[in-house]
Amino acid sequence: MNEAALRELLNAVGSARITTDEALTRLRDWPYENLGYARIDHHRTLRKGAPEVVFCEGKTPEQAVEIFVRLVERNGRAMATRVGQAHADAIRKRLSAACYHPEARVIIVGEPMVLSEDSCPFVLIATGGTADIPVAEEAALTVEFNSIRAERLYDVGAAGVHRLLDQRMLLAEAAVVVAVAGMDGALPGLIAGLVACPVIAVPTSIGYGTGLGGVAALMNMLNACAPGIAVVNIDNGFGAGYLASIIARQKVQIAT
Amino acid sequence: MNEAALRELLNAVGSARITTDEALTRLRDWPYENLGYARIDHHRTLRKGAPEVVFCEGKTPEQAVEIFVRLVERNGRAMATRVGQAHADAIRKRLSAACYHPEARVIIVGEPMVLSEDSCPFVLIATGGTADIPVAEEAALTVEFNSIRAERLYDVGAAGVHRLLDQRMLLAEAAVVVAVAGMDGALPGLIAGLVACPVIAVPTSIGYGTGLGGVAALMNMLNACAPGIAVVNIDNGFGAGYLASIIARQKVQIAT
Amino acid sequence: MNEAALRELLNAVGSARITTDEALTRLRDWPYENLGYARIDHHRTLRKGAPEVVFCEGKTPEQAVEIFVRLVERNGRAMATRVGQAHADAIRKRLSAACYHPEARVIIVGEPMVLSEDSCPFVLIATGGTADIPVAEEAALTVEFNSIRAERLYDVGAAGVHRLLDQRMLLAEAAVVVAVAGMDGALPGLIAGLVACPVIAVPTSIGYGTGLGGVAALMNMLNACAPGIAVVNIDNGFGAGYLASIIARQKVQIAT
Amino acid sequence: MNEAALRELLNAVGSARITTDEALTRLRDWPYENLGYARIDHHRTLRKGAPEVVFCEGKTPEQAVEIFVRLVERNGRAMATRVGQAHADAIRKRLSAACYHPEARVIIVGEPMVLSEDSCPFVLIATGGTADIPVAEEAALTVEFNSIRAERLYDVGAAGVHRLLDQRMLLAEAAVVVAVAGMDGALPGLIAGLVACPVIAVPTSIGYGTGLGGVAALMNMLNACAPGIAVVNIDNGFGAGYLASIIARQKVQIAT
């Protein structure tokens, strides 16, 4: 139930089209819905401007399906992350319209309402290497699910800085940059030295020896010298995409 | 030399008011100025929309003064962070107009061009406790130095959540929230659960035992469940303030 | 052999119903029983008020069965934790009455003597998310095995604080709260800010990137600002349930 | 303002002895009091059964004094921890009745309302060595401030286990044991193997080489094999004493 639906409901009560009891019934589950093992936060769309996204890791396929279906019922669309094959199969069995992106381990129901005009502000998703792409795709799909255009710029890492410098124009136009990198994690710092917009850094768990599952990249990004960067957790493409989209949306809303 | 000054200079060349040689002389030091031990990045104002800020830790007072003075000469104003008493004394001896904030260890020359109307977008700086205030002040002064209004909301930490819930209105109006917290670092996650705007989290090195100089708070913030958060380095008030201000500025620029 | 049985035995000797030799034979294995690879602590029921619970991880199924059966023989009931499927199968083959809880990886023989009246003090088991439920169930089953009522309140984590605040009444009535959370581990601190009773925090190994298998949640909980919290080891539902039950029992014993 | 005072106030309104406006004036600052840099949580006495205790580390002496005085004004008594000499001097200048315990770095105003009869439940504070005493004293003073009797049993660490076994009687009678130890931190586990009551473990930062400022002791305590233990943060005597006292109080309240 999004804001518009809520306003409509209240108007219906106000104009006596429905009774208070009817309204109460429909509102009863509104703040959250208790499935016993989970309390779905239907209130979030109103409070945060975006519906709850299901994090599947650690949930049984049955739990994931149940929560996902309830979200679709309320909001008409839903997204889940960290979706393994078993979860995806279970969800698609119930909702054949669900679209599974195995590389990003994301499943989506409902059209991403991407703002189509090229003139709109966009989020640029950049990766240091090819192996960072799954995390980047999680970010990009999240951006698009939040109705913001996402541009992809992959494999422009620090070992060959000319590959990045060639794209200065694209960098300069981005409303936000999400920079995804493993290994030494130098990419976000480099980009932040080149652009004026916010840079959201995502360390990935890709890399040799002391990368320690992304901790080296994380520490590098936290210590980047150029200002204008903040960091999300290792491999947390969703978090970066979500934050980037709410920053970019400010430009969109006011521009229209 | 900011963008306006550069355009003026180029126009002067174009209209033959000054010779190419004169322009070259004035542009010679433009990209950066080499002091031997430091290369001042005068180009940054243009590239990043904000002048370089001097990080004093690890620099001798003499080096700090020299760099700071050059920045003032070029830009008419300047800011330095991590300014110890010795650095502050040395700078104020040369620039008596410099204003030192000992708690935040920040020194500033030139009026912060804060947008005064109350209707303008603002950055909300919140702290978990009283001991987090120095870092919060570094952030707030940085925001103001970047010409954005900063509101302070101190000591609203998680141990008494009603202190925070009371301020829901203020939280809802902020363009960005900078949440500064040591100890368990739960504040940013709580706030992100309440607001729709971006939250920049700053872990501080305050706390008991296993806080490990802020690492516990940092890890907590990176793992916060609510989306819409990104994290800067421990005690890095400047970084958070800088990022918050460039996000908030998007609203400002388009609004005007 | 529990305290009552021991008293009975000693009385039997005192009233010459059995000989000293007979008593000695029955007492011979009393302090502990040596199986070669294990020394079962039969003395614990007397000393600690609860029988030894078998920790199966690292034991072969044969060893686990043997120890478990001995405990049942002595005490009429027994509980084991970290019970994999192979262990469970082996135990149930010998003791068909054994009840296996696969999610919690717990096996129990003998009726949990839960105090049935609703007026009795109870332990509240709360989780931050759905994925924390297995650890919470280990705690809840342990509480019930120790004859204390357990109430479950799942998926009330910090990302939607209103889900928790709605349950303030339930929180206020608990004798002890066991708060189970992974990710940022903010739940116990939040609860401790709301209740006057002791809070036992259990970090879980669920979460993204730098969660480091629960260390982030652990550190967070240790650094929680609200007083009245102590922490057990990562995923140690049994330890939390055990401690909670001996705290709650104080109220019970005196109340009766 | 404690619960009794609040009830009295409400009764006064109910019986029209004071006007609603007068009541409102007196209640205005009740939930918390905003000093700008701090929001004192006067509501806590009601919510948690104990007044807020001031944590002085990271606060200026001026801030500490101001907060402390406000608490004394409201509650008639107050306690502060992590009180350095400068803080203590400043507080005692304003409140000559304040009693400073330099070893424990604790300052208290108002009589600890210790329940004097020997028959009352008590908290036993045990230390592994002499060097752990400052942390133990912070715990003991906190217990007494919360009106529970505290017994001290110092230097009974694991290197000479007979020193501990000699005190089995005292251990058996305690309602709760607070076990404070640095070095290898084995004390809490040993005690938990001997008693049936809850054990709160406090690691201290005392020790050789890899003690890593208490982390070794902390990890040891978290991994203790005997059930019935939970752990607070390194050197957090206050946290342990607070939790111990609220557990012990359950026995007291019902016993009376």
Added chain:
Amino acid sequence: MNEAALRELLNAVGSARITTDEALTRLRDWPYENLGYARIDHHRTLRKGAPEVVFCEGKTPEQAVEIFVRLVERNGRAMATRVGQAHADAIRKRLSAACYHPEARVIIVGEPMVLSEDSCPFVLIATGGTADIPVAEEAALTVEFNSIRAERLYDVGAAGVHRLLDQRMLLAEAAVVVAVAGMDGALPGLIAGLVACPVIAVPTSIGYGTGLGGVAALMNMLNACAPGIAVVNIDNGFGAGYLASIIARQKVQIAT
């Protein structure tokens, strides 16, 4: 080739029973034997008093077999550790007399020359729990391979200290104690508080949450308060057994 064989060879040269050339041929491979991928240290028996023991982890079965066979050819007996099933099968195919201990992952050819009299000094191998037995067996077999009697005392961990105290006589008679423990690793410190002989501590990787694969136990043992302890690496039963046997041998050699 052991010391006796070398002396015999040299005497043969001295008495002209063999030519220098023949001696050289037999001595050619003496210091070590180069297999290309490995240089077997035949010199070690002489230098260290014990033959090289093969560490199989990281070697292919073929390499392990080849090295093991060469050692048997030279010394008449050999031992290998960290022997997986594949390695064991390969070795036993070549040397059917090889005896595989799967729990300890040890393989041995040749009779352990254990000193049989009960009056001989012995090494006591103690474990905290049942799950520590594989590491303890690696130690015990190593002790016996080095011709010292090994006594086993398993599952006497700190959670039920009376199980340990019952064995004080056995502890008092040991020449060396190898104390193997995971979890909190308190066992070695306890034992060192009771005995006058050296204690070799072996942390194991068994345990809950923050055990961090044995690091908690390791740190605990390094910080044990009782003197007379030293520690070997996590799960390094071989290292502990080896060191214990060379300490015990001193008593043996002089006693005879």
Added chain:
Amino acid sequence: MNEAALRELLNAVGSARITTDEALTRLRDWPYENLGYARIDHHRTLRKGAPEVVFCEGKTPEQAVEIFVRLVERNGRAMATRVGQAHADAIRKRLSAACYHPEARVIIVGEPMVLSEDSCPFVLIATGGTADIPVAEEAALTVEFNSIRAERLYDVGAAGVHRLLDQRMLLAEAAVVVAVAGMDGALPGLIAGLVACPVIAVPTSIGYGTGLGGVAALMNMLNACAPGIAVVNIDNGFGAGYLASIIARQKVQIAT
């Protein structure tokens, strides 16, 4: 396209043998080639003196093949590291001439142009044990791919220092030594104490308990007392081989 080819192309333009447009077409992909998911750095041969080497971990077999083939097309030869069996099969299906080294997980197309004369400077690859050989082979193959002779000296670790001292002559002749060791990682420090040439240390992830996947060896090598050492990342045989070859090449180039 190597330097010679580029010069030839430019000469062709200069002498009008090809048009500028033709040259541009051929140069279009020169700096890098965009495959969407990867940007191949063809410029590197010129800039770094060696072609890009494909790091396969984290890439799909399809991506790895595509990149590898493009490199072969440009340079006539190519090398890939961290090549799993699936990657190798895919590559060999397209390029039957590709030679796969499964132990080192390296695949190579094109003859390593090893300088054959024995008098040429060579890189010595030494390992502490047999289990370090896969990493050493990655280094050796990289050296040879860069046209430098590699000598192998395996299993000369610190536990039997005479095995190393025997090879002093070989050590003295090396232009660079690559020292590969796990466990305690003492080998590079020992070698650096014996030779005058640079030593590149490679920690490996082989070892007992606290080796922590190579971190112990890495820290040991960074703290080696003998000067003349630098360290690459854990298991990074490629990095060590690459660096060693560009150091050795200096001698070669000038010598010829």
Added chain:
Amino acid sequence: MNEAALRELLNAVGSARITTDEALTRLRDWPYENLGYARIDHHRTLRKGAPEVVFCEGKTPEQAVEIFVRLVERNGRAMATRVGQAHADAIRKRLSAACYHPEARVIIVGEPMVLSEDSCPFVLIATGGTADIPVAEEAALTVEFNSIRAERLYDVGAAGVHRLLDQRMLLAEAAVVVAVAGMDGALPGLIAGLVACPVIAVPTSIGYGTGLGGVAALMNMLNACAPGIAVVNIDNGFGAGYLASIIARQKVQIAT
């Protein structure tokens, strides 16, 4: 009270030279003496064969003096470690015969009963560098306090291995070697490769960068490839000396 004194006392009772009451009075404080803040373990001489040694860090000078004096009164001699100047001054004021070794921070009363003949077994204390000497001296003084001869061999670290090899004779004769080293900590492994006797390794907190206060050396020693090593805590010269002396004493006792 040592073993001889106890036997004398019991004989006196047996032969009625003193009454039981008199004996009881003298035995009353025997197991330990309670000073309130400390329980001195007078029983240790009997149980462990060596009197308790006072660890001064974390004790006030007054506490240290009191404990030290009691030990001297009982045993005629005493030793304390980690003795700062203030502690030393306080002790020497009471006991002018106390001898302070400032470098090792050790204070001793009573003649070390070093076995003077050169033929006796001895402990060899070796250091890697000059900066490790304070820790080595703590070990050496402890060995001598336990009546074993100590030989010193300083600055023979791994960077110049010939300095160590020159001393092979001395190494071969030692009953035990205590190897003290910071930096890379390679010394103990090297020595263990050369000798047949036990090697006790002591990491020190000396060193560059990632030495992390001795953790690098500690990890190195735990991972040393040569068998026959065990490790004590960082900078724990006392622990190493104590263990070495009880190993060496076995040889002495039987030899005489």
Added chain:
Amino acid sequence: MNEAALRELLNAVGSARITTDEALTRLRDWPYENLGYARIDHHRTLRKGAPEVVFCEGKTPEQAVEIFVRLVERNGRAMATRVGQAHADAIRKRLSAACYHPEARVIIVGEPMVLSEDSCPFVLIATGGTADIPVAEEAALTVEFNSIRAERLYDVGAAGVHRLLDQRMLLAEAAVVVAVAGMDGALPGLIAGLVACPVIAVPTSIGYGTGLGGVAALMNMLNACAPGIAVVNIDNGFGAGYLASIIARQKVQIAT
């Protein structure tokens, strides 16, 4: 005594200009000189091509002076690192010619034999920031002490990448680059992406929050994507300078 002096001595014996006894006397201290607390490695000049450099940290001023003077006596020149003011004063009192560089904490006696021609190969020392200069100077002075030309390029860090790109010519000419950086440590990776020569990376302990005293920079450098880098320990300017000079010397020696 360098190689030339040794050859001269041997020639003198060969031609009977001095007797064998005289030669022996002069050679007696040759391999190393035993000062009791230190064994000076005079052999190193021959073995390693450079005299031992005194590491002063952890040595008393008296020890430092004595060792330093002996080195000067033998070699005519000497260098010491980590020289505090007290050490410097003590050395200069004995050797007034000693030149102290307080920023780099280096002291040198004897002319650095820098190869003066501009055409000679040189080592380029680059720093990320001004605060890294002390470590860089330690490196540069070491390079010059080893008779190689050092060029300095300071404050060209990653936050303003154009400052570095401007110096591409200088970078291209260097025989070796020593890249010194704290914070995010991205500089060496960037440089390695631009040059063909070896890059020695030195992490420094400068930086915000999670820099953890240089560990973040260290990990970053170890994980740098561009090949051709190796890393020395944190703040180890000497180690980097030493290694760089022996690499550069290869070019020099052959060139002449």
